[in-house]
Amino acid sequence: MSVRLPDIDQWIEAVAPVVGIDIPAERRAGVKAHLKTAAKMAALLEKTPITDETEPAPVYRV
Amino acid sequence: MKSTDGIADIVRAVGAGETTAHNVVMAALGRIEANNQRLGAFTDIIRDRAIAHANDVDARLRDGKKLPLAGVPFGVKNLFDIAGLATRAGSRINRDNPPATQDAALVRKLEAAGAICVGALNMGEYAYDFTGENITDGPARNPHDTMHMTGGSSGGSASAVAGGMVPLSLGSDTNGSIRVPASFCGIFGLKPTFGRLSRHGAFPFVASLDHVGPFARSVEDLALAYDAMQGFDEADPVAVRRPLEATAGRLERGSAGLRIAVADGYFAGDAEPREMMEIAARALGVTKRVTIADTAAARAAAFLITMAEGASLHRQRLETRLDDFDPAVSERLLAGTLLPAAWIERAQRFRRAYRDRVLALFAEVDVILAPSTPMRAPKIGQQTAMIAGVEMPVRPHLGVFTQPISFIGLPVVAVPITVPGQGLPIGLQAIAAPWREDNALRVARQLEKAGVARAPVARAFADE
Numbered sequence A: 001m002s003v004r005l006p007d008i009d010q011w012i013e014a015v016a017p018v019v020g021i022d023i024p025a026e027r028r029a030g031v032k033a034h035l036k037t038a039a040k041m042a043a044l045l046e047k048t049p050i051t052d053e054t055e056p057a058p059v060y061r062v
Numbered sequence B: 001m002k003s004t005d006g007i008a009d010i011v012r013a014v015g016a017g018e019t020t021a022h023n024v025v026m027a028a029l030g031r032i033e034a035n036n037q038r039l040g041a042f043t044d045i046i047r048d049r050a051i052a053h054a055n056d057v058d059a060r061l062r063d064g065k066k067l068p069l070a071g072v073p074f075g076v077k078n079l080f081d082i083a084g085l086a087t088r089a090g091s092r093i094n095r096d097n098p099p100a101t102q103d104a105a106l107v108r109k110l111e112a113a114g115a116i117c118v119g120a121l122n123m124g125e126y127a128y129d130f131t132g133e134n135i136t137d138g139p140a141r142n143p144h145d146t147m148h149m150t151g152g153s154s155g156g157s158a159s160a161v162a163g164g165m166v167p168l169s170l171g172s173d174t175n176g177s178i179r180v181p182a183s184f185c186g187i188f189g190l191k192p193t194f195g196r197l198s199r200h201g202a203f204p205f206v207a208s209l210d211h212v213g214p215f216a217r218s219v220e221d222l223a224l225a226y227d228a229m230q231g232f233d234e235a236d237p238v239a240v241r242r243p244l245e246a247t248a249g250r251l252e253r254g255s256a257g258l259r260i261a262v263a264d265g266y267f268a269g270d271a272e273p274r275e276m277m278e279i280a281a282r283a284l285g286v287t288k289r290v291t292i293a294d295t296a297a298a299r300a301a302a303f304l305i306t307m308a309e310g311a312s313l314h315r316q317r318l319e320t321r322l323d324d325f326d327p328a329v330s331e332r333l334l335a336g337t338l339l340p341a342a343w344i345e346r347a348q349r350f351r352r353a354y355r356d357r358v359l360a361l362f363a364e365v366d367v368i369l370a371p372s373t374p375m376r377a378p379k380i381g382q383q384t385a386m387i388a389g390v391e392m393p394v395r396p397h398l399g400v401f402t403q404p405i406s407f408i409g410l411p412v413v414a415v416p417i418t419v420p421g422q423g424l425p426i427g428l429q430a431i432a433a434p435w436r437e438d439n440a441l442r443v444a445r446q447l448e449k450a451g452v453a454r455a456p457v458a459r460a461f462a463d464e
Helices: A008-019 A025-046 B007-015 B021-039 B047-062 B105-112 B155-162 B179-185 B219-229 B248-253 B271-284 B295-320 B327-336 B341-361 B403-407 B437-449
Strands: B042-045 B073-077 B116-121 B168-173 B188-191 B211-216 B260-263 B367-371 B384-387 B390-393 B412-417 B426-432
Touching (some): A008 A025, A025 B295, A025 B327, A025 B341, B007 B021, B021 B042, B021 B116, B021 B155, B042 B155, B047 B116, B073 B105, B073 B155, B105 B168, B105 B219, B116 B155, B155 B211, B168 B188, B179 B188, B179 B412, B179 B426, B188 B437, B211 B219, B219 B437, B260 B271, B271 B367, B271 B412, B271 B426, B271 B437, B295 B327, B341 B403, B367 B437, B426 B437
Parallel strands (some): B073 B116, B073 B168
Antiparallel strands (some): B042 B116, B168 B211, B188 B211, B188 B412, B367 B426, B384 B390, B412 B426
């Protein structure tokens, strides 16, 4: 799967202060690896079409 | 009673007056004491309470009460509340919480039916785990080979049942945490329809995807426990008001009249799961195949929802007690705090699209079979494995077949399949339409009757 991945360092530096979370240096490599996986997952999801009418519906009523 | 006696055996013997709940519980406590060091299954043993409850069950029976699970000892994953214990949920942090003031809903249901809780079981930290390892409590060990993983996160729950300590345990399953350990430990498990069994009093992980359910060593035992736990509970916000749909009496119909298909494509798997699936398909006479489109996207969506909801749940602890997490868990949760909201919303909407796609298949089939795991249990501590000829990290890959199914809340029975000449177990998922746990259980029973689905107590722990 070839997708254009965001710059992960830039992502951490931009968003972590916005949400007020500290990413300590010793956790950074692991966090980066997981963000990279998440970005790939999101890209896969994004290219799978869904209709505008598709609303979330978590529970089976019948 | 012996380690190999199941729920139905115990209920029959206690009901017939051949033994007492007291004796059954004492025997289970003895086995736990003898074997827990080797298996790392139980983290709390509530000996005094269990003996008192067993005596109470015997008294209720003497009063003429009918109790469908009379005398059955069981353990619960340590994210279920047990009154008087801090619910640790596999974490170092939560053991500092005050003790639970009441039992979880399912513990109350089972005890009302005459079963007796004997303790809490090891699990992966905060259930964010497929291995059954735990950095604080040590790993739960696979009774079939204690050098190998149980699978997780309900690792202790599977170890205790496969190791013959108890005939019944409870686990939770967000992305595969019942089905993966059931496969690795060679036992039956049930992940019911989302909204069927109450999660009240079970420490959450991903509210959108969390399920709870039982493990046992026979299909009948699984059905008896499941039937006793059914019932609406308004304390669980996703519980759906359904009538009691008892399954135990329907099992002997087997798969007669049911349309069964094997999932191909995404679910085809490597040699280990493929050989197992062929054995099961042959035993059922199944040749039909179905393809579930966009399953990789379904797994991706479940992955993102899990990261984001898990991060939201643990946000405060990440700020105040980061060093008390297993880094393997905290790094995923920290990453989860940084995900764009639009990704998560897209994932939730895709859940609906994928659900509609799979529901359309149930117009043609009643039960879909797929492997539970892509391999047999890796060794404890193993980091990578060869998957489709490529060396890949083991830990996230173990849920590759389970994650898309829990994503849309379908009921699944995890079925251990005997593959001749193989030491470690592996199992499949019998997946049914919403609310048709009965159909999945009937197919599991058919496989059991055909002799290909078996869940023996592991040889090293089986009484002669």
